[in-house]
Amino acid sequence: MLLKIVKTTALFTLTTCSLNAGEFNAQAEKDRLALIDYMEAKFEDPLKNRYTFFPYSTDDELENNIEKGLTHEDFGIGNYSFSKQGKFSYDQIKEMPPYEEIVESGEELYNENKALQKCFPDVTIAGDYPYFDEERKEVISLTSAINDCIVASGEKKWNEKKGKMPILQSYFASATTEAEKKVDIKITSAEAAAAYERGKEYYYTQRGYLKLSCATCHVQGTGQRVRNESLSPLLGHTTHFPVFRLKWGKDDVYKGIATLERRMAGCVKDQGQNPPKASSKEMKELLYFMAYMSNGMNVDGPDIRK
Amino acid sequence: MATKKSRIKAKEKKGVTTAKIMAKHEMLSYDEAKRAKKEANFITYMVAKVDGVVVYESSTSQFLSKNPFVSFKFKGENKGKELEFTWIDLKGNKRTDKKKIK
Amino acid sequence: MNRRKFLGLGLGLGAAAILTPATLSATNFRETNKSAFEGPKSHTVNDAMTELFGTSTTTDSKEVKLKAPAIAENGAVVPLAISSKLNGSTVAVFQDANPESLVSVYTVPANGIIDYKLRIKMAKTGTVTVVIKEGDKLYSASQLVKVTAGGCGG
Amino acid sequence: MKKLYSMAIIAGLALSLSGCTTPNGSKITSLSTAKTDKDKDGVMDISDQCPNTVPGTTVSKDGCKIYTSVLDLNERELCDVKKHGVDQVLATASKYNNIAKEHGVEYKRQGVTTSGYIEAAKEAIAAGKTIVHPKGDKTKKDFTVEYVAQRACKFGIGALVLEAEGKKNWREAVPGDGYKY
Numbered sequence: 001m002l003l004k005i006v007k008t009t010a011l012f013t014l015t016t017c018s019l020n021a022g023e024f025n026a027q028a029e030k031d032r033l034a035l036i037d038y039m040e041a042k043f044e045d046p047l048k049n050r051y052t053f054f055p056y057s058t059d060d061e062l063e064n065n066i067e068k069g070l071t072h073e074d075f076g077i078g079n080y081s082f083s084k085q086g087k088f089s090y091d092q093i094k095e096m097p098p099y100e101e102i103v104e105s106g107e108e109l110y111n112e113n114k115a116l117q118k119c120f121p122d123v124t125i126a127g128d129y130p131y132f133d134e135e136r137k138e139v140i141s142l143t144s145a146i147n148d149c150i151v152a153s154g155e156k157k158w159n160e161k162k163g164k165m166p167i168l169q170s171y172f173a174s175a176t177t178e179a180e181k182k183v184d185i186k187i188t189s190a191e192a193a194a195a196y197e198r199g200k201e202y203y204y205t206q207r208g209y210l211k212l213s214c215a216t217c218h219v220q221g222t223g224q225r226v227r228n229e230s231l232s233p234l235l236g237h238t239t240h241f242p243v244f245r246l247k248w249g250k251d252d253v254y255k256g257i258a259t260l261e262r263r264m265a266g267c268v269k270d271q272g273q274n275p276p277k278a279s280s281k282e283m284k285e286l287l288y289f290m291a292y293m294s295n296g297m298n299v300d301g302p303d304i305r306k
Numbered sequence: 307m308a309t310k311k312s313r314i315k316a317k318e319k320k321g322v323t324t325a326k327i328m329a330k331h332e333m334l335s336y337d338e339a340k341r342a343k344k345e346a347n348f349i350t351y352m353v354a355k356v357d358g359v360v361v362y363e364s365s366t367s368q369f370l371s372k373n374p375f376v377s378f379k380f381k382g383e384n385k386g387k388e389l390e391f392t393w394i395d396l397k398g399n400k401r402t403d404k405k406k407i408k
Numbered sequence: 409m410n411r412r413k414f415l416g417l418g419l420g421l422g423a424a425a426i427l428t429p430a431t432l433s434a435t436n437f438r439e440t441n442k443s444a445f446e447g448p449k450s451h452t453v454n455d456a457m458t459e460l461f462g463t464s465t466t467t468d469s470k471e472v473k474l475k476a477p478a479i480a481e482n483g484a485v486v487p488l489a490i491s492s493k494l495n496g497s498t499v500a501v502f503q504d505a506n507p508e509s510l511v512s513v514y515t516v517p518a519n520g521i522i523d524y525k526l527r528i529k530m531a532k533t534g535t536v537t538v539v540i541k542e543g544d545k546l547y548s549a550s551q552l553v554k555v556t557a558g559g560c561g562g
Numbered sequence: 563m564k565k566l567y568s569m570a571i572i573a574g575l576a577l578s579l580s581g582c583t584t585p586n587g588s589k590i591t592s593l594s595t596a597k598t599d600k601d602k603d604g605v606m607d608i609s610d611q612c613p614n615t616v617p618g619t620t621v622s623k624d625g626c627k628i629y630t631s632v633l634d635l636n637e638r639e640l641c642d643v644k645k646h647g648v649d650q651v652l653a654t655a656s657k658y659n660n661i662a663k664e665h666g667v668e669y670k671r672q673g674v675t676t677s678g679y680i681e682a683a684k685e686a687i688a689a690g691k692t693i694v695h696p697k698g699d700k701t702k703k704d705f706t707v708e709y710v711a712q713r714a715c716k717f718g719i720g721a722l723v724l725e726a727e728g729k730k731n732w733r734e735a736v737p738g739d740g741y742k743y
Contacts, residue, residue: 366511
């Protein structure tokens with residue numbers, strides 16, 4: 001018995017020592033690759049593989065509205081990745097998107113604020129968040145990092161969902177996109193891996209009175225229809241935020257843009273659950289998991305949605 | 307009324323210039339104005355010129371979207387020249403903005 | 409992307425000038441054919457077309473290319489793309505989802521190409537019709553655009 | 563700090579759940595029951611809050627079944643307004659929803675959280691009204707107090723049941739893990 005304990009301990013120590021930074025993400029990496037495989041298999045030929053992947057979709061939907069043969073990077077634009085129906089509008093509006101002036105205002109905000117310039121000397125960082133802060137032992141989202149900076153400079157913290165926050169983030173996202181950077185989320189410790197796992201569990205656990213998990217709609221449900229909505233994929237979900245929504249910006253362009261946290265809260269509400277606060281541990285860990293799933297994909301923000 | 311600058315992008319490729327323009331305007335239709343308890347006002351006419359020659363012209367209604375976007379194409383060697391875009395609204399406000407064709 | 413150091417507040421050029429439009433226009437259809445835009449003959453596509461062109465008889469033509477979403481993402485922003493190889497002089501866009509039907513009339517200039525994009529508002533589901541006048545003839549194309557409300561946005 | 567996903571909390575929660583607690587602990591028990599133990603659970607009827615437990619059930623000091631899991635809760639029975647009355651069902655709703663809130667799994671339906679339903683029902687009762695319009699309700703429907711109490715109770719328990727089930731089955735949806743296609 002004692003020998004066994006010694007052995008186990010030795011093995012454990014050995015394992016711990018031999019784990020370099022690259023290996024704490026082993027599980028996450030496995031999950032990410034499995035997700036890519038799943039999405040690519042699902043959209044290889046939706047009509048042919050309907051019984052496996054699209055049991056509820058109509059012939060018309062499968063024949064006329066869903067693109068086939070999608071590969072990894074194709075999944076960066078939400079349901080427009082495969083849904084032909086909305087793609088025309090999307091492409092047309094992207095020709096001159098309403099958020100261009102918001103990006104400029106974000107740049108202005110940055111240029112006027114010494115503290116922000118000091119905290120974020122490099123603005124091409126949209127793909128590096130969230131990250132796990134090894135000293136604070138917690139996940140830091142772009143939103144929480146900006147607010148930490150704002151508060152440290154003596155200002156009152158910004159609204160985490162709308163207003164200056166997404167306006168500034170539009171600038172960061174746009175600069176990151178122009179620099180052609182990719183999502184680059186790191187997991188470099190056991191604590192970080194645990195935070196990732198909690199985020200993953202949140203994502204895949206059914207919640208709310210509708211008993212849906214995030215995955216019900218955005219993994220298994222991707223490409224299927226809920227009323228008139230074609231459901232978007234988890235893969236690539238975080239690559240293009242902040243997002244300008246036509247319905248939010250109907251009256252005032254600047255109200256059209258909002259953070260990932262706002263979108264998440266809206267979606268969790270649609271599940272029938274009271275959503276976690278934007279700066280809560282739950283939300284940040286959830287975003288950490290989601291962003292990891294998009295690792296290696298192009299940052300492509302801001303973007304537009306209906 | 308203070309008007310806002312139109313966003314203009316113009317690019318020539320093989321003798322064809324493509325212009326993309328977003329004018330900043332509320333485009334309040336009669337119905338929308340009634341709901342918002344404001345006066346209706348919308349762009350009624352748009353024209354674009356290069357060297358004083360009309361290259362685009364449209365008479366418009368209240369049903370163009372808010373901050374209306376228009377895109378059009380025209381022929382000619384225009385690289386480096388200035389595209390001049392003007393709109394006029396129902397109340398007679400007028401705005402002209404210019405942008406060099408790339 | 410070329411970014412201006414500019415917040416978008418209207419300063420400078422052409423601000424707040426009040427001029428009569430007539431001096432600018434080759435043809436401002438709002439002046440020459442006002443009844444096509446507003447008033448009792450502006451409500452239906454046929455009436456407005458007659459007010460504008462003198463007739464509502466058109467020929468459906470594959471030469472008139474109209475692209476519009478089958479289901480609008482948002483009724484306030486319905487993008488349209490119109491193009492044609494016809495040697496047209498006038499292009500007009502109508503729809504039957506709003507109180508008045510005429511949306512926009514283009515005069516095609518000498519070096520112009522019929523390749524227009526625009527974004528329109530549609531209060532409800534309706535049909536968009538594009539008419540191109542070539543010589544004395546009118547050619548047209550139509551498409552139904554469904555406008556739905558609500559939804560969670562995918 | 564919330565220990566949202568620790569199994570220990572779930573286990574702890576399960577132990578603290580007892581089947582038919584009354585909100586204020588009051589129960590009218592006749593004197594003649596002082597020395598009897600009808601359900602033979604070892605708790606004299608005078609202090610037995612659940613005098614009819616099935617023989618062989620492990621009970622707590624109050625004579626009620628000790629639940630080892632929220633999955634054992636009989637939501638239908640517990641949230642039955644006709645049987646328990648609105649006040650008690652609301653108390654049951656509060657009890658379980660408070661735990662749900664602590665765990666970050668509180669339900670929200672059409673703009674109203676479970677807490678919102680409970681509050682609205684209590685306010686209506688205090689004001690002597692029978693119809694409830696919960697704050698923020700997007701449906702703008704007329705709800706009876708009974709209906710709201712029952713819904714809040716079902717939501718409170720449902721959230722915990724869903725959470726407990728989720729602990730067991732969430733991996734079944736993960737590609738590369740429990741999800742096979």
